[in-house]
Amino acid sequence: MSRLWLLAAAAAAVALAIPAAAVAHAVLDGSNPSPGQRLDAAPRQIELRFSGPLKVLPDSIQVLSTTGQRFSGAPRFGRDSRTLVADLLDLPKGGYTVRWRTLSALDGHVVSGVFTFGVRYPAPPATAAYGTTGPGTTEQLVRWGYFLAIALLAGGLAFRVVLLRGLELPPRLRRALLISTAAGVVAGIEIGIVGFLLRAVNVLQVPFAEFLYGDLSPLANGTRFGQAFIALTLGFVLVAALITFAWLSDRTWPLAVALPFTLALCTGLALSGHSSSGGQAWASELADWVHFSAAAVWVGGLATMAICLWGTAPELRRVVFLRFSRLAVALVGLVVAAGVYLTIRRLTAVADLWETTYGNVLIIKLVLVAVALAWGGFHQLVARPVVEGEGRDGFVGRLRRSLLGESAVLASVLVLAAILVNSEPPVPKQSPAHALSAPALVRP
Amino acid sequence: MQPPPEVVHWLFALGFLMLGLCLVCEVAVGPEVWRKHGWRPYLWPTFLFVMGLFMWAVMVFFTNSTVHLIAHGLWAQGMMIGGVCLLGLARGKLRSPLWMLSVGLALLVGGGATLVHESQGWLFNRSSFLHHVEGWSAIGASVFPIGLSLRPRSRVFSLGLAALFFALAILLLCHRDAAPIFGHMSPDARPPVAR
Amino acid sequence: MVAAFRRVVPPVVRRSRHALVVAAIGPVTALGGLLWAFIQPWRITLLHPHGKGVWYLIVEAPLLVIALGVLFTAFVARPLLHDLEELGG
Structure with missing residues (x-):
């Protein structure tokens, strides 16, 4: 029995001793507009807040209308490297899809997501986001x-x-x-x-x-x-x-x-x-x-x-x-x-x-x-x-x-x-x- | 109104603590005394099964990534299948002790899923460190139920399994989403909001 | 003679150790929770809300450990000790 515990302890020690880098994996913490939000006025900018630092990709933020027209400008960092922002064109009344895709800076994982919002209009469900095709x-x-x-x-x-x-x-x-x-x-x-x-x-x-x-x-x-x-x-x-x-x-x-x-x-x-x-x-x-x-x-x-x-x-x-x-x-x-x-x-x-x-x-x-x-x-x-x-x-x-x-x-x-x-x-x-x-x- | 992840960890810790307490008592008094009351043999297998049921709720309500959903689903299935097999053995519906292998398999799969779903390194923060320890503990301790499937009355294997349950309970109770580990916390982790 | 004596006496010794384990395990758990509450009092969120949400007020981990120890003693350990004595364990 004691030998078994000794082995278990040794295995645990080896496992714990393996050096590992403190790498991060960013997740979306919040956004403005938020998912599913119905806005009374068109926003001038979209902001995405993440839990960790990021690298900006050319398509990090895309705001698309129901016909696929892009209304967002080039993405860039906001107040820090965890926040992405993009300027928006004047959004007419309707539903909009936000597609985000960015690189988590420390672990290199590409993280992505999609959500919708509406301007003077109910936000469409995420299943109806632009780009979504019918069931195959x-x-x-x-x-x-x-x-x-x-x-x-x-x-x-x-x-x-x-x-x-x-x-x-x-x-x-x-x-x-x-x-x-x-x-x-x-x-x-x-x-x-x-x-x-x-x-x-x-x-x-x-x-x-x-x-x-x-x-x-x-x-x-x-x-x-x-x-x-x-x-x-x-x-x-x-x-x-x-x-x-x-x-x-x-x-x-x-x-x-x-x-x-x-x-x-x-x-x-x-x-x-x-x-x-x-x-x-x-x-x-x-x-x-x-x-x-x-x-x-x-x-x-x-x-x-x-x-x-x-x-x-x-x-x-x-x-x-x-x-x-x-x-x-x-x-x-x-x-x-x-x-x-x-x-x-x-x-x-x-x-x-x-x-x-x-x-x-x-x-x-x-x-x-x-x-x-x-x-x-x-x-x-x-x-x-x-x-x-x-x-x-x-x-x-x-x-x-x-x-x-x-x-x-x-x-x-x-x-x-x-x-x-x-x-x-x-x-x-x-x-x-x-x-x-x-x-x-x-x-x- | 979703509970914070650390609160969910604590609730499951209590479940594992209960499993460990029951298993130690069963080993201490022996199977004859433990089974004297009709309900007692079902006690900890039922807890394991019910924990599996609740894990499904975790799976469907915590969907911040696909890998989380899959990991939670694997734990839920592991706990439910392990619980069902143990209940079947306790009831006499299943005869072969080899059904204990289901618990070993659940620990192997669950431990692996724990390691895969934790995308941060060991020392990123306390939660990451604990996930790594939990995953490796479950994988290492799968030897105990596998041993029990070959030697069902072995006290060493039973106590080993109980020790795993206690260890998991303690590790899960240590979870706090934003806390340092050994005084270390990655500057990229979210800052602690409480001590 | 010694063998015959051992047949009778050693089980008593073993019984008492087993009974001790069963009797102690619940209180020890509760005591562990109590010590935890004293060592890390901020874990009792009711005393230190710090703006924490309702879940932190409902789920007080150290108190739940204490409760589990007490309930285990009352509903599992005590009946088990009774059975142990009844079966001559």
Whole structure:
């Protein structure tokens, strides 16, 4: 034991003795105008205050209008080497993006960030900063993965709490359900972080090495996207704790508590999407939530039934299939009703379906939904009576492939849902005066 | 209303202090007595797990750089996974002591993340110095849970892990964002606002 | 005879040392917090606000260490000592 402590002490001494330079890494301490500020008069100068000394780069401060016009002069030191200033041209009414990028003098790290402010106008969110592009393919795929994770989690929990209620479950099925829901919650947390970082890369517009020291706080704290990230991450963590408790205690009630929490998390998707804009945003957000929650339970429940139940508990297949059939009718009704409402809200004219990208994606989605509904209809109208009636074991056993097929079609619907959530719906044609204050036009 | 970073360090220090106290008592009385009451075996694994839960809040609210967000996320996951494995072992859901490796892995990853996320050198200020010591301590002390996974009843390894928890608690309590270390403070660090 | 004696007596000695550790660890922690408060009184921000924000008034590190020591003694160490005695430890 004493030898072990001696070794540990020696290792600590060596580590402590390694000489290291007192190098600094500058972070943005404050600015004038501050992030998200709405000014009543145009400022003549912008000032950025950092925690450490800097080196001025030619593009250390850029103040850009919504059309990308640069309004800032050459950056220079302010009162000391920690303060950068730049003179501004006369700023007209509107939203402005500040992109800063400077060299931390002592450690050589390039630190960067972005924020927005408004002159006699609300500051646009950081996600709408000039230079930010729309979500690329990677972001669409990540969003899809996020949808799948929530579907796996919500569907798995609903399946366990609602459809298996009162049934004696074999241990293998319990284990499979636990693994499935745990995978959903872990994937939700991890994919959520990746999605946030991808958006941040897009907003900051810097190479990866510089991104490591990029300031994410304007995105996390000042935008609906960031707020949704915070709420969803903390919500997923809470659900993870409840699932852990259910596993340890062999009780179902923590899962029953986790289910409404998980469904509530779906509101975060509406918050971060395009529902928040325009009049009657609450109705649109509510419809978005109903649409996605019902779809998540439908897809996730179906996949859970096919993957977890079919192989582990053959004796429960019949009764659970019939229970799911009844629930699916209600879920499909909600999905379709909310979907129709949202389509009417978001399309300004029927022609948008073929004249805009949003409409084109919507058409493909509707086609796939029709295929899924037809498949579901087959299960409802053909398979269900057979299962209810004589219920031949061979037929019930073969249903698994069909259930997986319907799940796969629904999963592909989620790809298109991910693209739609990340896209802007068609903008109604407005008068120029009205268009000046339209949030969509804050973006380039 | 975000708490200052040093206050967050102090709160987590109390968590580590609790872990150390529990572990020392467990070693002192032996597993039979420690497990006599139903709730006691879960006590410090639950603390570890709950600290992981709170670390997620730190991750989402302290986003002044990407590297901070990633480091906080790694600690949160490490503490939660370590806590879950220990709870599973205490409950009998997990049988193999090799699950203790999760705590060792958490210390290795968490220690590495601590060192990576601290971009200043050792003697920049007190906070930087402490981060370096914490990171290397966690990496060095990962030998104890790894040892426990091979010899679960080893008192040396258990006490070593307890010593790490005490050391982390003390180091975290020493955190002050603007303070010198060994009388040294880089002129480029922010000046101390309090003694 | 000696072996038989050791079978009975040494556990008593070991028991008492273990019991001492369990009994002392909470108070020692609380004492550590108390000493810290005396050595660095400015750490009790309530006494020396210096314009510090509300978090520094809520989170008083030395007092929290004292509280943890006291609570640990009351809710963990004492029941544990009781169990130790009950099981003949």
